[in-house]
Amino acid sequence: MAELSVTGIDAFYGDFQALFGVSLNVAAGEVVAVIGANGAGKSTLLKSIAGLIAPRAGTIAFHNEAIGGMAAHAVVRRGIALVPEGRRLFPSLSVEENLLIGGQLGRPGPWNLARVYTLFPVLAERKAAPSQSLSGGQQQMVAIGRALMSNPLLLLCDEISLGLAPIVVRDIYARLPMVSGEGTSLIIVEQDIVQALAAARRVYCLQEGRVALSGEAATLTREAISAAYFGV
Amino acid sequence: MSAPGTSAFRVAHATPSSRVGLALFAGLIVILAGAPWWGDRQHLRLLAEIYAYMALASLWNLLAGYAGLVSVGQQAYVGLGAYLLFALTMIAGVPPLVAIPLAGVIAAIVAIPAAALMFRLRGHYFAIGTWVMAEVFRLLASQVSELGGGSGISLPIGIVTSIAPTRALREFTIYWLALALIVAVLASIVLLLRSRYGLALTAIRDNETAARSNGVNVARIKYAVYVAVALGTAVVGALIFLQKLRVSPETAFSVNDWTAFVIFIVVIGGVGRVEGPIIGTIVFFVLRQFLADLGSLYLLMLGACAIAVMLVAPKGLWGVIADRFGWQLFPLARRVETGGKPVQR
Amino acid sequence: MEWLNIILQGVLVGGLYAMFATGLALIFGVMRLVNIAHGDLIVLASYVALVATQTLNVNPLVSLIVVVPLMAAFGYALQRLVLNRTLGPDLLPPLLVTFGLSVIIQNGLLELFTADSRKLQAGAIETNSIHLFGGLAVGTLPLIQFAVAVAVIAGLQALFYRTAFGRAFRATSDDPEVARLVGIDNRHVFGLAMALSLAVVAIAGVFLAVRANFDPSIGPARLIFGFEAVIMGGLGSMWGMLAGGIILGVAQAIGAQIDPGWQLLAGHIVFLIVLAIRPEGLFPKVQG
Numbered sequence: 062m063a064e065l066s067v068t069g070i071d072a073f074y075g076d077f078q079a080l081f082g083v084s085l086n087v088a089a090g091e092v093v094a095v096i097g098a099n100g101a102g103k104s105t106l107l108k109s110i111a112g113l114i115a116p117r118a119g120t121i122a123f124h125n126e127a128i129g130g131m132a133a134h135a136v137v138r139r140g141i142a143l144v145p146e147g148r149r150l151f152p153s154l155s156v157e158e159n160l161l162i163g164g165q166l167g168r169p170g171p172w173n174l175a176r177v178y179t180l181f182p183v184l185a186e187r188k189a190a191p192s193q194s195l196s197g198g199q200q201q202m203v204a205i206g207r208a209l210m211s212n213p214l215l216l217l218c219d220e221i222s223l224g225l226a227p228i229v230v231r232d233i234y235a236r237l238p239m240v241s242g243e244g245t246s247l248i249i250v251e252q253d254i255v256q257a258l259a260a261a262r263r264v265y266c267l268q269e270g271r272v273a274l275s276g277e278a279a280t281l282t283r284e285a286i287s288a289a290y291f292g293v
Numbered sequence: 294m295s296a297p298g299t300s301a302f303r304v305a306h307a308t309p310s311s312r313v314g315l316a317l318f319a320g321l322i323v324i325l326a327g328a329p330w331w332g333d334r335q336h337l338r339l340l341a342e343i344y345a346y347m348a349l350a351s352l353w354n355l356l357a358g359y360a361g362l363v364s365v366g367q368q369a370y371v372g373l374g375a376y377l378l379f380a381l382t383m384i385a386g387v388p389p390l391v392a393i394p395l396a397g398v399i400a401a402i403v404a405i406p407a408a409a410l411m412f413r414l415r416g417h418y419f420a421i422g423t424w425v426m427a428e429v430f431r432l433l434a435s436q437v438s439e440l441g442g443g444s445g446i447s448l449p450i451g452i453v454t455s456i457a458p459t460r461a462l463r464e465f466t467i468y469w470l471a472l473a474l475i476v477a478v479l480a481s482i483v484l485l486l487r488s489r490y491g492l493a494l495t496a497i498r499d500n501e502t503a504a505r506s507n508g509v510n511v512a513r514i515k516y517a518v519y520v521a522v523a524l525g526t527a528v529v530g531a532l533i534f535l536q537k538l539r540v541s542p543e544t545a546f547s548v549n550d551w552t553a554f555v556i557f558i559v560v561i562g563g564v565g566r567v568e569g570p571i572i573g574t575i576v577f578f579v580l581r582q583f584l585a586d587l588g589s590l591y592l593l594m595l596g597a598c599a600i601a602v603m604l605v606a607p608k609g610l611w612g613v614i615a616d617r618f619g620w621q622l623f624p625l626a627r628r629v630e631t632g633g634k635p636v637q638r
Numbered sequence: 639m640e641w642l643n644i645i646l647q648g649v650l651v652g653g654l655y656a657m658f659a660t661g662l663a664l665i666f667g668v669m670r671l672v673n674i675a676h677g678d679l680i681v682l683a684s685y686v687a688l689v690a691t692q693t694l695n696v697n698p699l700v701s702l703i704v705v706v707p708l709m710a711a712f713g714y715a716l717q718r719l720v721l722n723r724t725l726g727p728d729l730l731p732p733l734l735v736t737f738g739l740s741v742i743i744q745n746g747l748l749e750l751f752t753a754d755s756r757k758l759q760a761g762a763i764e765t766n767s768i769h770l771f772g773g774l775a776v777g778t779l780p781l782i783q784f785a786v787a788v789a790v791i792a793g794l795q796a797l798f799y800r801t802a803f804g805r806a807f808r809a810t811s812d813d814p815e816v817a818r819l820v821g822i823d824n825r826h827v828f829g830l831a832m833a834l835s836l837a838v839v840a841i842a843g844v845f846l847a848v849r850a851n852f853d854p855s856i857g858p859a860r861l862i863f864g865f866e867a868v869i870m871g872g873l874g875s876m877w878g879m880l881a882g883g884i885i886l887g888v889a890q891a892i893g894a895q896i897d898p899g900w901q902l903l904a905g906h907i908v909f910l911i912v913l914a915i916r917p918e919g920l921f922p923k924v925q926g
Contacts, residue, residue, distance in 0.1 A: 425862055432902055436900075
């Protein structure tokens with residue numbers, strides 16, 4: 062039984078259609094990757110699930126509840142959290158305040174401030190610092206921690222490797238199993254195919270707003286992925 | 294004509310509705326110019342008032358709707374124009390009909406440092422800043438005892454009679470000046486919008502950042518528009534108070550008369566389109582005919598109307614009409630035509 | 639000594655101006671909206687206090703207990719029903735709607751209460767004064783008013799920087815879209831911000847009503863004083879607003895002493911000078 066069930070959604074930015082009949086499933090505790098080139102619609106897909114964009118067709122169901130078109134703050138309440146593309150920490154807030162505000166809904170669960178500091182120890186050292194003063198990798202950790210503080214059942218990660226050095230990316234991905242180990246489902250959107258395939262069990266490949274390929278990461282061939290990714 | 298196969302093109306401005314519109318306007322101006330013959334004193338005064346408000350509204354629309362400079366302090370320049378008229382005629386002995394355009398020029402000169410100060414503020418704070426500027430002008434005016442200080446002063450008979458030998462001719466002169474003024478203001482605005490600067494202004498209106506990244510010198514254009522509007526507003530102010538024959542700080546710098554009503558007119562008519570202030574002025578005067586007796590209730594309703602329009606139909610009456618029918622009263626469209634045939638989009 | 643007295647009066651009234659300023663700046667900080675009707679809302683609060691003191695038969699300062707919640711509730715409703723619909727990238731709608739609101743409030747008050755000048759009596763506290771050294775005396779009421787202004791600013795600082803509530807305000811102000819991602823309902827937060835602003839407005843309005851005569855038309859001047867205090871102080875700095883208010887109050891007091899007609903002008907001129915030489919204000923915080 063799928064925890065999240067996206068069925069045939071169309072999504073638009075103004076008059077520009079970004080998604081065409083996209084479908085996707087995530088089971089409880091599963092890690093799913095969504096890959097694709099720039100502009101393929103990956104971020105749009107996550108934003109639609111998170112409630113920042115209302116799909117104009119199709120349905121999104123989470124635990125059998127229809128959440129397509131629901132306001133973003135209500136979606137968080139239901140247990141879906143988005144780590145937005147580009148980190149987007151709150152500049153006026155310190156590191157700790159960014160984490161605390163992630164938890165302001167007070168959803169019950171295993172994640173709290175102490176746990177996040179265990180996951181990302183470097184943040185504990187810089188907790189009073191203004192969030193913008195951290196390195197890119199550290200800011201990404203804060204962004205993930207902030208989303209975790211709402212104790213989500215499903216965590217959406219939008220291009221967490223963007224702009225980061227490979228060693229930093231590996232470090233962050235190395236800690237993700239601690240998240241999925243709690244039973245949290247993950248959707249990882251990535252341009253870094255290697256990282257995505259390593260972290261996820263199933264993969265969807267988007268191309269110009271459509272699902273071009275889906276399947277188990279282990280069984281997909283390089284050729285098939287290239288073809289789906291680039292559309293050649 | 295260009296030879297076939299060349300890439301020569303021209304930009305055409307007229308549309309079918311704008312041809313009709315222009316023809317209507319030309320006819321209307323002829324009829325209105327003859328008003329001294331078919332109308333009486335009341336008509337002339339009312340028409341002159343309509344022209345004045347239409348001019349003020351069109352100028353405010355250029356400033357706010359195109360250049361994005363929302364001012365709630367244009368009464369500064371209405372009053373400045375008025376006081377300059379009185380000062381030039383009474384103290385410097387300038388003939389009234391010369392003093393009117395001269396007041397505009399001096400006001401434009403004053404507007405230059407004023408703009409430098411005001412542009413240090415952005416957006417909403419700019420708006421309040423313009424209000425402060427108007428207050429400063431008002432307070433300074435009430436300090437000038439030669440012009441009546443706080444209670445104001447009337448235009449001496451000698452200056453009044455120097456406009457024209459008979460009273461009837463004086464009223465006609467002021468009326469024709471008002472008509473000429475609104476025609477000049479509208480013509481200037483249309484010509485400006487048809488030019489490259491107008492294209493830049495429309496770009497600024499639609500998306501300032503995009504305009505800037507396309508090489509439009511946004512700061513310089515805003516400056517120029519601010520000063521030009523100050524000039525026009527001051528000339529209108531001078532003419533209004535020439536007709537009133539008396540000036541005082543309260544009336545010359547009245548927020549109600551010269552800002553609230555003007556904003557109402559532009560909002561109801563439609564911001565950011567040339568036709569908006571024209572429609573808005575007509576609606577305003579019709580409403581005034583029926584409702585002005587209600588005093589402050591009338592103003593209250595105007596305020597509520599403006600809010601309702603802003604929330605429900607922010608493009609105003611003309612915006613709704615233009616979107617629905619695609620009409621334009623003025624030749625302000627831009628179509629690229631090659632070799633005389635329009636390019637299909 | 640007389641000059642010292644005058645400057646002291648100016649400082650104390652600066653507290654009142656700082657209160658005008660904080661209400662205005664608060665909503666600008668949270669939702670980038672400048673409320674043109676701000677001054678008229680202060681006057682509205684004065685009239686609400688008038689009605690409250692008359693019907694409840696209490697001292698105006700006691701009427702705060704009723705006026706503050708009433709104005710706060712009105713602020714929340716106003717924001718959620720009307721002003722939330724104007725927020726967006728376009729400058730015109732919120733400006734024109736609040737301008738329309740200003741006209742409505744002024745004329746509504748005119749209809750209900752006429753243009754007569756009013757003043758609320760607070761009793762002996764108005765005429766009491768505390769004598770400091772060598773001939774220097776400060777009125778009890780102005781002193782209380784200044785203390786309240788300082789308390790309000792300190793309270794708002796604490797609220798914004800030490801509470802979860804304030805955190806939500808700051809986050810929403812930084813990035814309204816991402817604020818939704820942490821579960822913040824922007825419409826509600828904006829409503830609360832306006833409620834808070836009008837609570838401060840209510841306090842300012844009551845003190846204004848006791849301090850001097852008021853009538854429906856004095857709103858715009860209060861808006862301008864608040865605005866000048868905000869700009870001179872520096873955007874984003876609440877204590878800066880206190881400084882801005884004090885500078886304005888002192889400038890006006892000195893101007894009035896030179897010539898009564900120069901009271902307002904002196905304030906405006908000092909404002910324009912600060913705007914010319916230090917447009918970011920005297921104590922600016924880095925603003926996004």
